[in-house]
Amino acid sequence: MSLTLQILDPREDPEPAGWERLRTAAGQCVTWRYDLLRAYAWAAQAPVLLTVLRKDGVAVGAVSASLRGIRPSRGVYAAARRDPAGILDVHAPGNRSQKGWWFAGDLEPERRRELLRGYVRGVRRELGPGWRSVVWREVSPGEPELLPGLLRVTLPTAPLARLATPWTGLDGWYAGLDRARRESLRRRARSFAADPGLSIGVGPARELVTAEEAAALRAANDLKHRNRLFPLAPLPLPYLEALVGGDEVVAIAYRDREGRLLGLSLILDHPRWPVCLSWGAVTPEDGGRKHLYFDGYVRMVEWAVAAGKTGLVLGKGQAEAKSSLGADLVPSSALAVPL
Template sequence: MVCHESDHVHLELLDPRHDPEPPGWEQLRRAAGQYVTWRYDLLRAYAWAAQTPVLLAVLSEGGIAVGAVLASLRGIRPRRGSYARGRDIAGVVDVQVPGSRSEKGWWFTGDPEPERRRELLRAYVRGVRQALGPGWRCVLWREVPSGESAQLPGVVKVRLPTAPLARLATPWTGIEEWYAWLGGTRGASLRSWARRLDADPGLSIGVGPARELVTGAEASVLRAENDLKYRNRLFPLAPLPQPYFDGLVASDEVVAVAYRDGRRLIGLSLTMDHPTWPICLSWGALAPEDGGRKHLYFDFYVRMVEWAIKAGKSGLVLGKGKAEIKRSLGADLVSSSAIAVPC
């Protein structure tokens, strides 16, 4: 743990592998409305398997926590496997949430004004540079919503295009209203596929708390297979280790849709619960030629929309990728960017 003071903002810089959980962290996370991905035991599990060091910064003023920033420290030397020794003397501070492209890597308590947010993030950048050294000359801010780039400190900002984020509002009283709202062939096909899968005698479909439906080992295998399809992104996210999934599925904040052929898991979605906007975190399934079923990808959205309606949620964050498919399901596509800022 390293502490820095910058612009009257106190920075507690933590390596989740070794540093203990900050006092009151879990209460702070929940009070700020942050998802389970920020739980400290999950950050620790990710950090031990990561290819680059992970740095959590807790920002405080007057002894009161006011925000947090999470980053991967991407050094100039290539590494293989997990890192075993310290960090590089130079590199990029990559602000991101491990395993989730639907969240920003920073947040604040309360609702500070935009200029105050900029001041807090400026203090973060200065404090991190003091801790890491002069070779760390750039911060990459991921998943910056449209209109928020002005809150990021720095004069020169390089915008890197990223996929839009799909958000589906769920104002309906039942799943049939959603089908009717979609209309045309999309609504009819979703209804038809769901009925066929329900009638499949060899298939069981479970929707509910993940800890009751799946193990961490099963979840990690399907997630890893799905991640292999998306390895061509800039700074691809490291594979999530099984201990991460062990903690994730054991949480009371994760909902699963699990498809089984007998005892064999052939499809799985994990969704991070939230009072208003749960996030669909991951999806994985076996191909039909490997024992899976057709149309499971579409069907899990049907199950989650039905769950969200019954649970009284405002909507679902469907995540990134396959934007046009998600638009066809009624989702709005919200633009965001990665922004590189030399410092």
């Protein structure tokens, strides 16, 4: 069987044939929709390569990577592609709760390794011999042996929080929490629900929030994470317009009496494991409310249980708080492999 790579610049290249069908078959969230990939690539801090893996002409998977070249700044994408050297940084576009590589169907481990080995070889031929290393992000336990390359440098990263939701109501969730956490969540949920000066909306994002509002809260939240290596670029307004205007994003929105947005959680919907994309809130000093962060999880779990979801991917960061809410912390690492 022959492997071919369709290497794309999402900013300029048209959507590959069958892309949406491939995304759906692989169970990937809306952030892999091609119009969103295009918007992300325009705003990214480094050029983005999307590669479709085709076996005997049939699309079987995809990989998204940023080109971390040696040039400190890039004026245009074409110039960056001519960097003589750099690192291939494999990560999901706009969301560090997912991996940057995936496959359609339940492929055997050796088959996955074969496909990724072919990917690395093909992309290096595309970029040139100066591209000397691949960094695979969000590598879970048991996955390193599925990635090509013998020499590795492993850097532990923040764990990924996942909360299974097998219950029929909130009481099932509450029962597994320690008493102090359970009582505080219940007390605050009752208080917020009874507050005439606060409204809480849970439903399709397009009905509850505008892209401009989402961008403002998202930008404020992103500032807290500027110290990470290769931080995510702020999501541009066109990206958020496409994201919240579609059918695959759920919002939990808190507003005051005047309609001002005080807190917002965006959730990437999925048949089994929705992904919590972001949280943002107005600080109490600027007129916001205390404890909306934890109340947001109450509304989120309530929604997931009612919708029959298997669980929630709560994302990275605030690991201790998420653990106190019953989430499992899945170890994660970045794996650098020289070529």
